[in-house]
Amino acid sequence: MHYKEIEKVVNDIMPEKCRVTKVEAEGLNIVIYVKDIREFYANDQLIKQLAGSLRKKVSVRVDASMLMDMEEAKKKIHEIVSEDAQISEIMFSPEFSEVHIEALKPGLVIGKGGTILKEIITSTGWSPVVLRMPTIPSSTLKGIRKSMVADGEERKKFLISVGKRICQNAPQSEWVRAVMLGAFREVGRSCTLVQTANSKILIDVGINPVTGEPSKAYPYLDMMGFSLDKLDAVIVTHGHMDHMGFVPYLYAYGYEGPVYCTHPTRDLMGLLQKDYLNLAKKSLGVDPPYTKKDIQNELKRVIPVEYGEVVDITPEIKMTLYNAGHIIGSAMVHLHIGEGLHNFVHTGDMKFGYTKLFDPANTNFPRVETLFIESTYGGRNDITANRRQMEDRLVSIIKETAQRGGKTLIPVFAVGRSQEIMLVLEDYYRREETGFDLPVYIDGMVLEASAIHTAYPEYLRKNVERRILSNNSPFESPMIKVAKGTDRKEIVDGEPCVILAPSGMLTGGPSVEYLNLMAEDERNTLVFVGYQSPLSLGHKIQKGMKEIPLTGEDGKTKVMNINMRVETVEGFSGHSDRHQLMAFLKNLRPTPERVFTVHGDWGKTEDLARSMGAMIKREARAPMNLEAIRLK
């Protein structure tokens, strides 16, 4: 719908008494400013009527001239909201007539059916935005939330420009194509361009974190055939570097548009991209392709979207994100292009199976013609054993190691596997009969990533959500100890324990430092629980390499002998195994007309495509990087 039309619809519906002063398309929302908010709330049908007619999210805010003084409003809010809510922060955002209220118990700020929210806006004029305080303090979250308010003016300008671009009359496109820019027949640097005559969208813009060589590490953006400022939107499926690690580069080279993703994905991007700036130089010996400033520019341009929300991201494309079950906030992307011209689903990374943290991936879509599906474990032999048995095996390896007086090192991604393993071990720790009572040290970004989990319990499985809400968070179990960079040697020289440290493929970070300290002692154990890229050190050790050449701090080459026990325990992956991938497609409603397998090593994508094609008796194949495929 064109902006002018929107304005007319609003003016037709809104009663004169509300005194509308402005109607704005602000990002994905239509915002109506009024002078008399009480009159607006006097008729509870108005908001439904507006949303129904505009088919967009509608916010009604109070005109700046009618807002209560900030100090006074702050006092008022404390009066209205019960102390039990434990408000930790109140920040005003005058550009938006909004007040951001962070509390440990947001439910008590909202009130039954939103009654307290309504009381806040009608008595102060400020529209409350309620945020959950994490139960573990998080500097990432704090920084991002502060900047949303501090950079209000810039953000407002940006959102208005996005809103203008989206609210135009939808042009009719006659074709749709996808261009494969990264992570085709490989894992890493995920990037797919979806293009029509009138829209250009990137789904994921990742890096390959195990290499610093630009031709292998970054997606083929230079082959898009247009400059970055011509892009309409970027969608990020989830907060892993191989899906979002290259997004700030876009802002360094001319892109100024939005990034659509969930709230947790935004926060993880901020956390891991900043960490990568340090890591790139140290572990890969390369200069990072972007700076801290580019990351800040990116974060300011994130437009968070909830699962299941249908949003217009260009005049002709509607996007909906669905739970992917992979890590917190991970999403599958559904695009509805044109008036029924084409429907497209990209799974991103996806788990269609049991994990302690998440519900399995969604399988119901309104329509699907083309499916892009990940194939990390798509090979015919990628079948994981019974999960319960694998948990028992992991714990008995740890116990055996402790009995010998050794320690167990588990290299993990900071986000995803580390939390899953923490929950597994915490479960054994709580059940006394298991006899598991070792301390579990977490290092690097694991703590900060876990803290982000505690701010968004609604993204987790119901029982984990309940535990966080009732102040019994598994991430804060007494078993968990936080390692500070300096005492790594002390931990290794100390009593038996478990160490969870990133990176998960031993490509740098604390896990490599621990490996250095632990490898030669045969009492210790190294356990792999996640995917190891063929280029990584983890893969080499997993395949039995015993002598690892290393460059010491003095620049001389020395050899690290792997005397420690090396084990792989599968089944904790956030990726679907072969059976789960096939089951996902079988359960998918409706069945797609064609399937493309992505995000898997060369043979696995092909293998999976063959089997999927045979199962649904439709086209299925594994495209290569740089292919362009016409979908419609």
Ligand SMILES: [Zn+2]
């Ligand atoms: Zn992932």
Ligand SMILES: [Zn+2]
């Ligand atoms: Zn991935």
